Amino acid sequence: MSSVIMPTNGIHETAIIHPSAKIGKDVSVGPYAVIDEDTEIGDGCVIGAHVTIHPYTKIGKNCHFFPGCSIGAVPQDLKFVGEKSYTIIGDGGSFRECCTVHRACGEGNETRIGNNILMMAYTHVAHNCIVGNNVIMSNVATLAGHVIVEDRAVIGGLSAVHQFCKIGRNAMIGGMARVTQDVPPFMICAGDPAFVSGLNSVGLSRAGMPVEERSELKKAFRILYRSGLPLQEAISTMEQELTSSEPMEHLMRFLRNVERGIIRTRRG
Known part of the structure; x- marks a missing residue:
């Protein structure tokens, strides 16, 4: 059986990269990945097999996109009519298998994700969301449109956050929670419907408070x-x-x- 060898420039021969895409230094692009027009990939990023980076997406340095990710696709919103909007992602993010991030609705608007985020497999960030730094989203966690997540929040697996909700700093949401209102900073909540069970004392201690x-x-x-x-x-x-x-x-x-x-x- 013959083996496929990655070229020395880190771009696999089956990858499709639009001529207008801006690719930084030391970027690796895996088999059958697609990097579309009007995109920007920062230095040191790893784009895995079958990843798609859609138009009007800007990605910072040292992000890792695992196989099957779709980043910056048009939103799942009937109000969207093809306007020019954006997806902005910071540095150091890890986007595990098949996670999805959608660009914003509204001319010139952004879906924005901060630095050092961990999005585990099959997580979803919808249009116009703002996600802070050091956020963790466990497997299949889902944010509806216009959700705001502050720094160092943890969102448990299979949980769902209603549109326009806010998740406060250092908050922790348990697995399979249904969040339909704002979660204040530093709290723990869980359940369907979600309820606050106490202060996130362990998380705050680990954060050095x-x-x-x-x-x-x-x-x-x-x-x-x-x-x-x-x-x-x-x-x-x-x-x-x-x-x-x-x-x-x-x-x-x-x-x-x-x-x-x-x-x-x-x-x-």
Whole structure:
């Protein structure tokens, strides 16, 4: 049996690369991959077999796309009529087998993914999403359109996030969760429908958050979820009773700007 040898420039002979594509240094492109027009691939990227990079996609440095990924395809939205929109991906991302990312709806709009993301197999990021840095999406996790995911959030396998929801920083969503409202920063939620079960204490400790700040966030959790206060009254109580810190200010800012309401605890 004859073997197929990768050319010295790292581009497999069966790969299809549009002349307008901009390919950085030390990029590897595997068998039958397609890199379409008006795309940009940063230095050190690995484009696996049968990966498709669609038009108007810009990818940073040192990203790895495993076999079968589709990045920057047109959105699954009937409002889309062929307008020029974009997919922007940062540095150091790992996109496992068959994950999909769609470009935005609306002229000039973007679907944007930050640095050092891990998208496991069959995950999906829909049109107009904004995904922060160091986010982990486990197998088959799905974001609907216009979802915002802040830095260091973890989204469990087979979970689904409703359109226009926001997932806060360092939040953790358990597997098979159905998320239809905003998940505040630093919280753990799970279930169908999803409910908040507590503070993501282990995750915050691993992220290096000082004990004092974690302690204040535990107090914030009790005010927000155990006091029975309406959201605005809970925010006012936290402002009056808790020590200010960067994480606390971030939590308060998130809560002041919720539009779909926040995920609550399980009753009973």
